[in-house]
Amino acid sequence: MSIRKYVSDVETNWNWHGIRLISALVYLTMILPLIVVVVNSFSAQRIATFPPRGLTLDWYVEFFRDDMFLSAVWVSTQVGIAAAILAGAIGTLTAMGFVRKPFPMKKALSIALLTPMIVPPVIVGIAATSFFAEIGLDRNIWWLIVMHTLLALPYAFLIVRSRLYLFDETLEDAAMTLGADRLVTFREITLPQVAPAIVTAMVLSFVISFGEFTASQFWVQRETTTVPVVIYSMVRTTITPKVNVLATLVLVITIVVPIVGLAIQRWLTNNTN
Amino acid sequence: MSNETASTTAEAPNRIDSIRQRLMESERFGYLLSPGSGLLWVLLFLFLPMTVIVAFSLFRAGEFGTIIYEPTLENYRRFVNGSVYHRVIARSLLIGVVTTLIVLPFGYTLGYFLGRSKSRWTPILLGLVVVQFWVPLVIRTYAWIPILGRQGIFNDFLLWLGVVGQPVEILYTTHGMILGLAVSIMPFMVLPVYSIVSTIDEEIIQAAKTLGASDARAFREVTLPLSWPGVVSGILFTFILSAGSYLAPQLLGGTNDRLIAPVIETVFSQDFNWPFAATLSLVYVAMIVGILYLFSRKADIEEALEGTQL
Numbered sequence: 001m002s003i004r005k006y007v008s009d010v011e012t013n014w015n016w017h018g019i020r021l022i023s024a025l026v027y028l029t030m031i032l033p034l035i036v037v038v039v040n041s042f043s044a045q046r047i048a049t050f051p052p053r054g055l056t057l058d059w060y061v062e063f064f065r066d067d068m069f070l071s072a073v074w075v076s077t078q079v080g081i082a083a084a085i086l087a088g089a090i091g092t093l094t095a096m097g098f099v100r101k102p103f104p105m106k107k108a109l110s111i112a113l114l115t116p117m118i119v120p121p122v123i124v125g126i127a128a129t130s131f132f133a134e135i136g137l138d139r140n141i142w143w144l145i146v147m148h149t150l151l152a153l154p155y156a157f158l159i160v161r162s163r164l165y166l167f168d169e170t171l172e173d174a175a176m177t178l179g180a181d182r183l184v185t186f187r188e189i190t191l192p193q194v195a196p197a198i199v200t201a202m203v204l205s206f207v208i209s210f211g212e213f214t215a216s217q218f219w220v221q222r223e224t225t226t227v228p229v230v231i232y233s234m235v236r237t238t239i240t241p242k243v244n245v246l247a248t249l250v251l252v253i254t255i256v257v258p259i260v261g262l263a264i265q266r267w268l269t270n271n272t273n
Numbered sequence: 274m275s276n277e278t279a280s281t282t283a284e285a286p287n288r289i290d291s292i293r294q295r296l297m298e299s300e301r302f303g304y305l306l307s308p309g310s311g312l313l314w315v316l317l318f319l320f321l322p323m324t325v326i327v328a329f330s331l332f333r334a335g336e337f338g339t340i341i342y343e344p345t346l347e348n349y350r351r352f353v354n355g356s357v358y359h360r361v362i363a364r365s366l367l368i369g370v371v372t373t374l375i376v377l378p379f380g381y382t383l384g385y386f387l388g389r390s391k392s393r394w395t396p397i398l399l400g401l402v403v404v405q406f407w408v409p410l411v412i413r414t415y416a417w418i419p420i421l422g423r424q425g426i427f428n429d430f431l432l433w434l435g436v437v438g439q440p441v442e443i444l445y446t447t448h449g450m451i452l453g454l455a456v457s458i459m460p461f462m463v464l465p466v467y468s469i470v471s472t473i474d475e476e477i478i479q480a481a482k483t484l485g486a487s488d489a490r491a492f493r494e495v496t497l498p499l500s501w502p503g504v505v506s507g508i509l510f511t512f513i514l515s516a517g518s519y520l521a522p523q524l525l526g527g528t529n530d531r532l533i534a535p536v537i538e539t540v541f542s543q544d545f546n547w548p549f550a551a552t553l554s555l556v557y558v559a560m561i562v563g564i565l566y567l568f569s570r571k572a573d574i575e576e577a578l579e580g581t582q583l
Contacts, residue, residue: 015488023386026379026463027398029456030405033416036426040419050419050426090310097308107575113311114578116319118561120517122534123326123554124319126541130329130551131322150318153311158579211409214519214534218542228411235415235524247412254407 034251041244063245069230073249076210076227079141083148083209088202090149091156092194098157099164114154124151125215141224144216151212152205159204163197196265203261207254323558329551338545348552358536358553362560365533368451369516375455376511380462381504385496387463388470399467405460414520417453418444421525450526454515461514462507469503470496506577509568513561533557 036050044054063069098110116124128147132139171193175185213228220229227250234243330348335341352358387399405413420426421444428440443449473496481491497504519534526532537557541550565574 019382019386022379022382026383026459027401029452030459031401032426033413033420033456034408036419037412037416047424049424090314093307094309094311097310101308103308109308109312111575112320113315114575115315117578118513118565119319119323120513120534120557120561122517122519122537123558124322126537126547126550126554127322127326128318129541130547131325134325146318150314153314154578157311162579207407211407211411213409213411217538228409231409231411231415232520232524235411235418243415247416250412251408254409255404258407 037244037247038251040241041248043241043244046241059241059245063242063249066242068225069242069246071223072225072227072230073246075141075144075224077253079144079148079226080206080209082145083152084202084206086145086149087152087156087205088198091153091201091205092160092198094153094157095160095164099161113157116150117154121151121212121214125218128215129218139219139221139224143219144224144226147215147219148209148212149205151215152208155204155208156201159201160194160197163194167193192268192271196269199261199265199268203258203265206261207258210250210254326551326554329548330555332548334546334548338547340547348549351549352552352556358556361531361533361536362556364531365516366560368447368454368518368530368532369512372451372454372458372515373508373511375451376458376462376515377504377508379455380459380507380511381466381500383459384463384466384503384507385470385500387467388473389475402460402463402467405457410457410520413457414453414524417449417456417525421449421452444525446527447530450521450530453525454518454521457521458511458514461510462504465503465506466500467503469500473499502572502576505568505572509565509572509574509577513564517557517561 039050039052041059042055042057043049043052044056044058045052094113098106103109124147128143129139132143137143167190171189172185175189176182180188210226211228212226213232216226217229217232220226227246231243231246231250234240234246329340331344331346332340332342333345333347383402387395387402390398392398422428423440423442423444425444427443428437431437431441432439443452477499478491478495481495482488486494516532517534518532519538522530522532522535533553534557537550537553540546540553544550568574568577
């Protein structure tokens with residue numbers, strides 16, 4: 001091995017070490033705050049220090065006595081599930097239309113469909129609030145569902161569409177040649193192929209709905225407060241350790257639900273292939 | 274009774290057949306309907322409300338949060354003459370640029386690392402980035418409060434290092450806000466870069482090196498240009514999300530950090546001046562459309578929006 005080659009290898013290693021070091025630093029900044037929240041939810045002190053001096057479950061006990069928290073978790077869960085079903089269904093239909101059907105201005109219309117990703121959430125919130133007020137509707141849980149569906153729709157659309165692009169349409173032709181009608185073909189051939197993507201879309205829609213704050217703050221009411229709104233108002237007013245309990249539970253929900261969802265998705269994929 | 278049951282069961286398959294028949298005949302209609310459902314939703318609940326905003330911006334606010342429905346350009350005049358709102362916009366854009374300049378090198382490095390690493394831990398490390406998308410932003414933002422405070426870990430660490438003699442103020446300052454913003458937006462840079470870098474064939478880079486290129490040159494002339502679409506997608510998201518951020522300025526920023534999104538919210542929910550909030554919203558949307566227009570001359574917007582998908 002020539003010296004030149006040796007030097008070059010050392011350089012490569014040094015570069016790689018640098019890259020790993022920076023990556024580790026980024027991971028630290030992403031994960032440390034979440035660890036602090038979880039640990040502080042068990043901290044015995046009111047103003048938690050890290051690492052905590054003494055652990056307790058008192059905040060959890062207090063949390064489960066508080067109806068406002070439980071109601072927020074319940075509202076967020078309902079809205080999240082409803083938005084996931086709606087965004088999943090509409091996103092799938094829309095994606096099917098975009099992939100299968102030729103129609104004019106497709107590019108412009110698909111960007112129109114993606115605008116909820118780009119329009120700042122503050123403006124989505126204000127625009128919808130003004131609109132609903134103008135047509136004389138009181139804010140209620142249906143607003144949240146409708147608007148969270150809007151916010152999740154572009155993601156659901158993109159996920160299902162990219163799966164449909166990969167889908168082999170000759171499979172459908174084959175089924176129909178063999179005598180299946182369009183409905184049977186959809187149920188037996190198309191749906192199982194696209195199902196994993198639909199599950200992913202629904203999981204993501206649930207997560208988007210569950211965590212959305214900036215736009216939702218305009219749509220909630222006392223009885224239909226969602227989890228992020230409760231966390232925000234608690235942090236703005238008094239930091240009580242109960243907010244860490246709520247955040248910890250949300251962490252568990254928003255991490256476990258997608259993992260279970262993706263496990264189902266993997267199972268669906270294995271079953272079809 | 275039994276007659277009725279018999280007749281319905283006899284009719285049922287017929288009815289289903291006829292529905293099927295109709296569906297097959299109306300194939301064209303069905304296809305028309307399918308892209309329509311999503312577009313209708315966006316039209317009804319985003320575009321229509323936006324036109325209401327346009328209308329509101331042409332009225333003025335009366336007392337007690339009422340709206341006086343007489344057309345006027347007063348709100349636009351107020352914005353044009355109000356240097357405080359110019360400063361808010363300029364500051365938002367500046368925060369967007371600074372955050373992007375911070376997120377770009379770190380996010381690229383991590384994306385590059387994930388795309389090149391062959392460790393069996395890579396899927397888990399990638400999962401840790403994806404999980405960031407799942408955890409609500411409000412949690413990822415407020416979580417910095419106990420870290421950045423005077424008694425927080427960050428200050429403990431600096432004191433322990435001996436860099437500072439006494440705790441520094443970082444919570445409720447612009448620095449703290451940018452740190453929180455940069456970390457929360459990081460995944461939007463990491464994932465598009467990762468998904469592109471992981472598809473770059475390593476043999477191309479080896480070929481460049483065999484031809485005598487140094488590591489730096491191979492990176493500059495091969496890897497970087499090939500990963501450009503991911504970078505562009507990351508920059509677009511980082512800039513738009515940070516310039517329009519709401520939570521980080523509210524929870525981590527100082528009193529000087531009045532950015533456009535929180536200001537609009539204040540005018541709307543606290544001053545109850547819906548017409549002026551509408552005007553500010555339209556200015557803000559115009560700004561973003563302008564940025565997207567400049568961007569669309571360099572790259573494909575739809576592709577960039579898709580870039581965040583794994």
